[in-house]
Amino acid sequence: MAWTKRLTHGAVSAVAGIAALAASGLGAGGSALAQDPIKIGEINSYTALPAFTEPYRMGWQLALEEINAAGGVDGRPLEVISKDDAGKPGDAVTAANELTQREDVALLMGTFFSHVGLAVSDYAKQREVFFLAAEPLTDALVWSKGNDYTFRLRPSVTMQAEMLAEEAAKLDATRWATVAPNYEYGTSAVEAFKEAMNRRRDDIEWVNEQWPPFGKIDAGSTVQALAQSEPDAIFNVTFGPDLTKFVREGTTRGLFQDREVVSLLTGEPEYMDPLGAETPEGWIVTGYPWDQIDTPEHNTFLEAYQAKFDDYPRLGSIVGYATMYSVAEILEKAESLETEDLIAAAEGIGVDTPLGPITYRAADHQSTLGAYVGRTAVQDGKGVMVDFGYRDGANYLPSPDEAKAMRPGS
Structure with missing residues (x-):
């Protein structure tokens, strides 16, 4: 069921869905009435990174409102019970346990940081709970540490690194330096980009690596160390407040003068907007040019989002919205709240999103959602x-057989 058609479809199917559920007794424990809500457990790092997670929450809230207005899933409304993990794996696991054991949710969704997502994924595996990871980008989530219970929406670091490397390999630059936060996401992103570049070029020299702690970058010393290595180009993985500090210090010290920069996520409004007129020009980035995308599916989403929130969407908004609709589609296809049925429904399922149709691959549970790649510029005082x-995203994934071989137990 396409999300763009959901309001019409839901009105038609609601009565039939209620009757079918009443006859079958589907629901938590098999005894819930057809009109009882289906509970969804949602976890994210709201206090740790509000720039992304607040728009993300607005995205899933909009989708939830639309889904329930259209009759819910087979006549049952969805209810989201949300918890904040504060960016800490331990807090996320505690939240997951409370949601599954006390709130009796049908499944889990969300998380932002890679190490947090991995912790919840392991919990889902141990407790045999369905988990749709919204944002964590580490490859390990679906490959080296993948499991039957975990699916992921966002394109991974390898997928985005491959997209960037396509453009970076065309540059007249052989001496490269990297800067990335020193945790799972940063280390895996650098590894993926280096592998992608080395595969495309045999003349690349990696002259410097900087690993500032996330949220605590010493921008002055980081910029100085990068400059001293005299790279032709820099691969940057910092984001959020760290990115702002890095850009300002790098600009002040002339680090970016006559030097190419390839930067993961920097084109996302939540990270570029705080820079405003200070946005560096000409960086090759992944991002979300929300005000320049002119497709029917995105225009429909944009109109609804602005009408509800009187604000423009960020990339987090897209992620939250698409995650919630993915959950609804999986539930509807499964026709059951049993974990095994949810997994079977999710494998190979197609979902329409504001960025176009995607598929959750059966081989590795990774979706084919893609990303925009372009360059940064400053217009009217904003990035x-x-x-x-x-x-x-489908064009940047290993074959199904290769993906299966990368997962545990292959």
Whole structure:
């Protein structure tokens, strides 16, 4: 069921869905009335990174409102019980346990940081609970540490690194330096980009690596160390407040002068907007040029989002919205709240999103959602993406057989 058609479809199917559920007794414990809500457990790092997670919450809230207005899933409304993990794996596991054991949720969704997502994924495996990871980007989530219970929406670090490397390999640059936060996401992103570049070019020299702690970057010393290595180009993985500090210090010290920069996530409004006119120009980035995308599916989403919140969407908004609709589609296809049925329904399922249709692959549970790649510029005192294009995630994934071989137990 396409989300763009959901309001019409839901009105037609609600009565039939209620009757079918009443006859079958589907629901938590098999005894719930058809009109009882289906509980969804949601976990994210709201206090740790509000720039992304608040728009993310607004995205899933909009989707939830639309889904329930259209009759819910087979006549049952969805109810989201949300918890904040504070960016800590231990807090996330505690939240997951409370949601599954006390609140009796049908499944889990969410998380932002890679190490947090991995912790919840392991919990889902141990407790045999369905988990749809919204944002964590580490490859390990679906490959080296993948499990039957975990699926992921966002394109992974390898997928986005491959997209960026396509453009970076064209540059007249051989001496490269990297800077990334020193945790799972940062280390895996650098590894993926280096592998992608080395595969495309045999003349690349990696001259420096900087690993500032996330949220505590010493921008002055980081910039100085990078400059001393005299790279031709820099691969940057910092984001949020760290990115702002890095850009300001790098600009002040001339680090970016006559030097190419390739930067993961920097084109996302939540990270570029705080820079405003200080946005560095000409960086190759992944991002979300929300005000320049002119497709029917995105226009429908944009109109609804702005009408509800009187604000423009960020990339987090897309992620939250698509995650919630993915959950609804999986529940509807499963026709059951049993974990095994949810897994079977999710494998190979197609979902329409504001960025186009995606599929959750059966081989590795990774979705084919893509990303926009372009360059940064400053227009009217704000950072924007220019010369951008959408990269379909399906084109940056290993074959199903290769993906299966990368997972435990293969």
